[in-house]
Amino acid sequence: MSSTEIDRGNWGSKLGFILAAAGSAIGLGNIWRFPYVAGQNGGAIFVLIYVIFVVMIGLPVMISELSIGRRTQKNPVGAFKVLFPKSFWKYVGGLGVITGIGILSFYAVIAGYTVGYFIKIILGDFNHVLTGDQSAAIFTSFTANPYVSISLLFLFVLLTVMVVMGGVSAGIERWSKILMPILFVLLILLAIRSVTLKGAGAGLSFYLKPDFSKLSLTTFARALGQALFSLSLGMGTMITYGSYISKKDNLVTSAAYVAFFDTLIAILSGLVMFPALFAMGLDPAGGAGLVFVVLPSIFAKMPGGMIFGAGIFLLLAVAALTSTISLLEVPVAYFVDEHKWTRKKAVIWMGVITFIIGIPSALSLGANSVLSTIIRKDFGFLDMMNAVFGNYSLSIGAFFISIFAGYKWGVHAVAKEIEQEGSIFYYKKLWMFIIRFICPIAIFFILSYIAWTGNYF
Ligand code: PHE
Numbered sequence: 001m002s003s004t005e006i007d008r009g010n011w012g013s014k015l016g017f018i019l020a021a022a023g024s025a026i027g028l029g030n031i032w033r034f035p036y037v038a039g040q041n042g043g044a045i046f047v048l049i050y051v052i053f054v055v056m057i058g059l060p061v062m063i064s065e066l067s068i069g070r071r072t073q074k075n076p077v078g079a080f081k082v083l084f085p086k087s088f089w090k091y092v093g094g095l096g097v098i099t100g101i102g103i104l105s106f107y108a109v110i111a112g113y114t115v116g117y118f119i120k121i122i123l124g125d126f127n128h129v130l131t132g133d134q135s136a137a138i139f140t141s142f143t144a145n146p147y148v149s150i151s152l153l154f155l156f157v158l159l160t161v162m163v164v165m166g167g168v169s170a171g172i173e174r175w176s177k178i179l180m181p182i183l184f185v186l187l188i189l190l191a192i193r194s195v196t197l198k199g200a201g202a203g204l205s206f207y208l209k210p211d212f213s214k215l216s217l218t219t220f221a222r223a224l225g226q227a228l229f230s231l232s233l234g235m236g237t238m239i240t241y242g243s244y245i246s247k248k249d250n251l252v253t254s255a256a257y258v259a260f261f262d263t264l265i266a267i268l269s270g271l272v273m274f275p276a277l278f279a280m281g282l283d284p285a286g287g288a289g290l291v292f293v294v295l296p297s298i299f300a301k302m303p304g305g306m307i308f309g310a311g312i313f314l315l316l317a318v319a320a321l322t323s324t325i326s327l328l329e330v331p332v333a334y335f336v337d338e339h340k341w342t343r344k345k346a347v348i349w350m351g352v353i354t355f356i357i358g359i360p361s362a363l364s365l366g367a368n369s370v371l372s373t374i375i376r377k378d379f380g381f382l383d384m385m386n387a388v389f390g391n392y393s394l395s396i397g398a399f400f401i402s403i404f405a406g407y408k409w410g411v412h413a414v415a416k417e418i419e420q421e422g423s424i425f426y427y428k429k430l431w432m433f434i435i436r437f438i439c440p441i442a443i444f445f446i447l448s449y450i451a452w453t454g455n456y457f
Contacts, residue, residue: 014246014254017241018254019177023176023322023325024232024322024323025258026322027322027323028111029229030230030266030319031187031265031266031291031316033386033390034050034230035269035270035273035290039273039274039277039286040287041219042211043207044205044207044209044210045210045211045214045219046219046222046223047267048210049220051263051267055259056434056439056442057224057227057438057439057442058227060431060434060439061398061405062238063252063255063418063431063435064402064404064435065237065238065239065401066238067242067414068080068239068242068414069238070417071417074243074337075239075243075336075338076092076094076330078333080092081093084408089404089408093334095396096234096236096237096330096397097330099389099397101327101331101350101354102357102385102393103389104328105354105385106382106385107327108358109156109361110320111317111324112149112155113152114313114320115155115317116142117142121310126300126309127306129296129300130297131297132281135297135300136289138296139293140366150359153355153361153362154355156321157351157355158351159321160351161328161347161348161351164329164332165344179315179319182311183315183319186311186312190272190298191268191272193301194271195271195275197298200275200276200278203274203279206274206278207270207274207275217446217449220449221391221446221455222391224395225394228391228397228398229391233398234393235330235394237326237330240326243333247420248420248423249423250418250423251417251418251423252418252423252427253426272294272295273290277294280294280297287378287383288383288386295312328347328350331350332347332350361381361382363381364381365380365382376457384457392447395446399444402435402439405435406440415428415432
């Protein structure tokens with residue numbers, strides 16, 4: 001191990017890295033965002049395109065980000081600067097730093113809600129919920145309270161700040177190892193209950209039987225954004241996390257594991273959500289409140305349901321925390337590496353800024369009528385931030401990263417990094433082709449279509 005590796009810290013093992021990266025990838029993106037975006041975009045047809053994008057765009061871009069990170073041992077801005085000083089590429093890293101704060105600001109709002117729901121379940125607020133409408137009414141009144149939303153946002157940013165202050169640490173590895181499998185098992189049990197509800201069949205076919213008449217180019221844009229968001233790509237998270245991987249590890253297989261588990265959890269949470277949603281007569285295109293409405297109504301129909309409910313929201317909060325840590329780590333690593341700030345100063349400042357930018361999002365799910373409807377009747381400030389940073393910024397970032405890996409730094413440089421210490425680059429030729437000819441062209445085409453139609457939201 002070189003001295004720089006010792007100074008910056010490394011993941012404890014290959015498994016340690018996979019857990020940390022999976023911890024970043026698996027979060028609200030899978031359980032909160034994936035089902036509602038799928039619901040708004042035609043169900044099964046969206047899922048199909050999503051999975052294709054995970055394999056054809058997500059995985060190749062993840063391999064690129066990890067190899068840039070491991071080679072340079074830097075944050076995204078520093079990484080591009082090391083490889084090509086005095087070029088414009090550092091601005092791609094800069095976009096990632098801004099995107100990290102942008103995503104974190106609204107992500108922490110939803111993460112705060114999962115903590116709020118955990119508390120509400122413990123307090124017995126859902127003991128008498130029987131119908132989807134009752135559950136929806138609880139969500140509406142919960143989010144209408146500005147003090148609650150802002151306090152929960154504050155709490156979650158504070159939690160993230162506290163963890164990141166300690167450095168990307170053994171703690172994440174240890175906790176993820178225990179909690180993620182539990183989350184997985186709980187989701188399986190919920191899925192079983194959901195698919196056995198009366199009237200679940202319609203939900204299953206909505207989710208699993210593609211209806212090609214619902215296909216539009218907009219579906220591709222939303223699926224691309226969702227795939228990148230869910231895999232934590234396009235803003236340099238994986239560059240930053242890659243900088244802590246040991247040279248011995250095989251980046252390709254690590255990336256494949258992360259993408260596989262992330263997709264598995266997303267698919268599974270759809271299987272929890274859609275059958276129940278149809279069984280209860282709710283609208284699949286209902287938007288950002290979907291999980292908060294659907295989950296409690298499933299618990300109501302399970303023996304010991306409220307214990308389940310408390311467990312799942314607690315684990316969801318933990319899954320969100322391992323993602324918010326990675327979001328905050330990008331700007332923090334940037335200020336520490338490039339501006340020589342102390343870690344403490346960087347973490348506190350980024351935390352304060354995130355909290356302030358997060359406030360309008362916290363008020364936009366019902367507390368403030370202007371912020372709630374800023375774009376459309378059903379499209380508020382949080383939705384806008386989610387689209388701008390969670391879809392478009394990441395897509396633009398992924399476009400440039402694929403150009404960088406495919407042409408600028410070059411496919412052979414990436415291959416050399418991956419093949420260190422005898423690691424095998426599986427499907428090398430295929431990756432080289434995809435990263436040069438599929439990823440940038442597909443992303444460019446999709447973004448141009450959106451810009452051309454003005455169908456941003
Ligand atoms: N991938 C995380 C999730 O699905 C969110 C995230 C996006 C984290 C971008 C880091 C970077 O919850």
